[in-house]
Amino acid sequence: MEKKPEWLKVSYNKEAVEEVTGLMAKLKLNTVCKEANCPNLGECYKKRTATFMILGSICTRHCRFCNVSSGVVETVDPKEPQHLAEAVKELDLKHVVITSVTRDDLEDGGAKHFADTINAVRVLNPGVSIEVLIPDLQGVEEHLDIVIAANPDVINHNVETVREFYPEVRPEADYDRSIAVLEYVKRKAPHIKTKTGIMVGLGETDEQVFKVMDDSLNVGCDIFTIGQYLQPSPKHIAVKAYVTPEKFAEYKKIGEAKGFHYIASSPLVRSSYRAEEALEGGKS
Amino acid sequence: MKKNIQMPKLSEQMETGVLAAWNKEAGDVVKKGEVLFEIETEKVVSEVESMESGVLEAVFFEAGDEIKVDEIIAVIKCD
Numbered sequence: 012m013e014k015k016p017e018w019l020k021v022s023y024n025k026e027a028v029e030e031v032t033g034l035m036a037k038l039k040l041n042t043v044c045k046e047a048n049c050p051n052l053g054e055c056y057k058k059r060t061a062t063f064m065i066l067g068s069i070c071t072r073h074c075r076f077c078n079v080s081s082g083v084v085e086t087v088d089p090k091e092p093q094h095l096a097e098a099v100k101e102l103d104l105k106h107v108v109i110t111s112v113t114r115d116d117l118e119d120g121g122a123k124h125f126a127d128t129i130n131a132v133r134v135l136n137p138g139v140s141i142e143v144l145i146p147d148l149q150g151v152e153e154h155l156d157i158v159i160a161a162n163p164d165v166i167n168h169n170v171e172t173v174r175e176f177y178p179e180v181r182p183e184a185d186y187d188r189s190i191a192v193l194e195y196v197k198r199k200a201p202h203i204k205t206k207t208g209i210m211v212g213l214g215e216t217d218e219q220v221f222k223v224m225d226d227s228l229n230v231g232c233d234i235f236t237i238g239q240y241l242q243p244s245p246k247h248i249a250v251k252a253y254v255t256p257e258k259f260a261e262y263k264k265i266g267e268a269k270g271f272h273y274i275a276s277s278p279l280v281r282s283s284y285r286a287e288e289a290l291e292g293g294k295s
Numbered sequence: 296m297k298k299n300i301q302m303p304k305l306s307e308q309m310e311t312g313v314l315a316a317w318n319k320e321a322g323d324v325v326k327k328g329e330v331l332f333e334i335e336t337e338k339v340v341s342e343v344e345s346m347e348s349g350v351l352e353a354v355f356f357e358a359g360d361e362i363k364v365d366e367i368i369a370v371i372k373c374d
Contacts, residue, residue: 012313015340022330023341025303048306050339078308241338244308279339 016253018278019239021050027057034101035061038094041068043110043283048078048243051284062108062144062283063095065128066121070112072183076171076210078243084116087124092131099136106287107132108167110144115183119157120148126161140164142206142286150188152195159200165234165290167206168192169282170227173219180213180248194230201231204272204290208236208282211262214251224266233272234289237262238280254278298347300369302362305336312336314360314368319351325371332368349373 035042043064044052055061067085070077088094099107109128114121129141142165148154158166174186189207197205207227211220220237227235237259242250256278263276273292275284302312315333319325331345354369356362 012335012337015335019339020333021339021341022344023303023305023334024328024344025346045307048308048338053341244337 013250016255018256019050019241019253021053021279022057023053024057027059028053031056031059031061031102034098038098039088040091040094040098041065043079046079049281050241050279051281055284059102060104061102062110062286063098064110064112065091065095066111066114066117066124068112071115072113072181074171074181074184075248076180076213076240076243078247079112084112084114087114087117087121092124092128093135095128096131096135099132099139104136104139106140106142106290107136108142108144108283108286110283111146113146115149119154120146120151122148122154122157125158129158129161129163140287140290142167142283142290144169144282145192147184147188147192150185150191150195155192155195156199159196159203162200163203165204165206165286166196166200167208167234167282168196170207170209170223172209172213173215173223174226175219176213176215190226190230193227193232197231204233205231206234206236206282206289207232208238208275208280210238210240211254211259212240212250212252213248220262221265221269224269224271228270234292235266235271235274235276236280236282236284236289237266237274237276238282238284239278296373297352298349298371298373299367300331300345300347300371302364302366302368303334303341303343304364305334305341309336309364311361311363314356314358314362315340316358317354318342321351321354323351325349325351345371347371347373 144167266274312334315335
């Protein structure tokens with residue numbers, strides 16, 4: 012195993028992890044924290060926060076960076092929206108992030124389930140801000156409309172990497188389609204904050220990173236996140252470089268100068284990491 | 296009372312981890328919540344907090360060892 016740089020250090024508290032894991036198991040909920048083997052799981056669970064992953068734990072796509080399993084998908088649990096709303100209440104969250112596996116097998120890509128979940132959270136937890144991190148829904152506008160109509164505070168759709176790496180990193184996705192998703196959401200509902208993010212460390216150049224920033228800004232994107240790609244297992248695409256904290260700080264400075272309302276950029280940033288802070292920052 | 300400290304399972308797929316460093320030595324006083332040791336896994340290095348307060352009585356592995364999940368790596372004599 013390659014030695015990690017000093018800045019890739021996280022804390023782990025067994026009791027805190029087991030408490031949140033137990034709650035999720037009781038309510039039959041998945042978190043992307045666990046399924047993606049997120050490095051921040053220990054910190055977030057200790058703060059009693061998590062990013063929920065709806066529509067099952069099996070994805071219909073095969074992105075080469077992602078630790079979420081692919082294969083035969085599960086039946087959608089109609090009780091999931093209610094259970095998730097109950098977990099938000101039990102964890103006393105003020106801001107909830109809900110993502111999903113990609114469900115290209117479903118007619119609406121899971122859009123209605125997203126909307127049902129947003130609505131259930133809102134009914135049981137008035138005042139809680141809601142962020143959804145959605146798949147591209149194959150760019151189908153009427154499916155995006157279903158999510159938009161549920162009126163979450165933030166719609167995030169991650170571009171994930173620079174355009175040039177799509178064939179290798181996200182073979183079933185399309186860079187332009189992802190940018191178009193962000194464009195459509197902002198055009199249809201300007202009051203909803205839009206958010207996207209990328210991983211670095213796959214060998215991209217600064218110019219390619221800045222191009223993603225420009226493309227996102229051109230479609231009115233409010234919040235941008237940049238974090239280090241970390242290889243979940245030897246089967247996944249390899250890390251080309253551990254980007255230094257100084258370089259992340261430079262990306263943040265340049266991105267803010269370009270015009271984003273908020274940029275989170277550091278090695279362990281993930282799109283939902285400290286998302287509440289990003290929303291507050293994005294309001295300015 | 297003595298408590299065995301096991302190699303934690305830091306992710307679903309984890310079968311082994313590399314002991315990156317001890318933050319305490321045998322004979323040291325340990326407080327609950329203090330970092331006891333560091334484990335290197337595929338993605339990061341995790342600083343594992345002690346769940347017990349007491350004296351670290353014995354350690355069975357050294358930095359650099361690859362250890363199976365649940366294997367006993369140390370013993371704490373609890374307060």
